[in-house]
Amino acid sequence: MKKRIFFVFIGVFLVLTCLPILINYLMTVGSAVTSNDWIGFFGSYVGAIIGALVAVMVSNLQAKNARKDILEQIEVQETQHKEQINNQKELHKIENRSFIDYTMFESDLLLPDVDAENSFILLHHKILQFRRHNDRNTLLKCQASFIKLDLYGKSDDVLDLRIHIFLYDSEEEDDLYEAGVFKNGLKKNQSIFIPLYLSSQRDTKGLTKLIAYYTTIVGEKMKFESDLLNRRESYYVIDNEVENLIYEREMNQEFYILPGDPSYR
Incomplete structure (x- = not known):
């Protein structure tokens, strides 16, 4: 889990570092009329990627919270079930004293x-x-x-x-x-x-x-x-x-x- 987080940070760092250089290079070539066209294109492109990443992170966070809630509910139900069984055993003992x-x-x-x-x-x-x-x-x-x-x-x-x-x-x-x-x-x-x-x-x-x-x-x-x-x-x-x-x-x-x-x- 820690390795995955480390590689994600490395990837984000590389994107943030290399992307400005790439945009600056592409602004000097290609068929775009003005540099603003390139900036608008890459802004939309990067915005879509960031939005997708944020959506994935939010989805993972919600899934983890939902899984945590389910595990807590299962633990509570198991505890209640054990208490019920113990109470039944105790009652059975009392009845047969x-x-x-x-x-x-x-x-x-x-x-x-x-x-x-x-x-x-x-x-x-x-x-x-x-x-x-x-x-x-x-x-x-x-x-x-x-x-x-x-x-x-x-x-x-x-x-x-x-x-x-x-x-x-x-x-x-x-x-x-x-x-x-x-x-x-x-x-x-x-x-x-x-x-x-x-x-x-x-x-x-x-x-x-x-x-x-x-x-x-x-x-x-x-x-x-x-x-x-x-x-x-x-x-x-x-x-x-x-x-x-x-x-x-x-x-x-x-x-x-x-x-x-x-x-x-």
């Missing part, structure tokens, strides 16, 4: 009256060790404190469910026992039961916190945290390892018992 919630109760360790087809009992390390060292008859006589997790929302299931529970336990050095359990997925018509501790374990004071990580069917990572010490429950969306709070509620006035109150058998 699922929420974990839980209740606590006391019951038989093996939950013999629970529907086995759509229920799962997840065991943390201490309960698992107890189960391995006792026969079924002994287990049937044991009572345990449970949490029951259920799924809510428009979506029918979630994936990669990781649950962390924190218990007061005098057997631990810092009086806090942390345990984790995993389930590859949970459907809305299913329930997860986690025995926290056996009723005979009086040294265990109870659940202090529950955290659940899971992934929705559209790939959105979420976190549910129930802090019983501070009486607060929160839901987060995890984006690039950053937790963004989307809902939080206080539990200061929340108390409940289950129908039949199984803790008073």
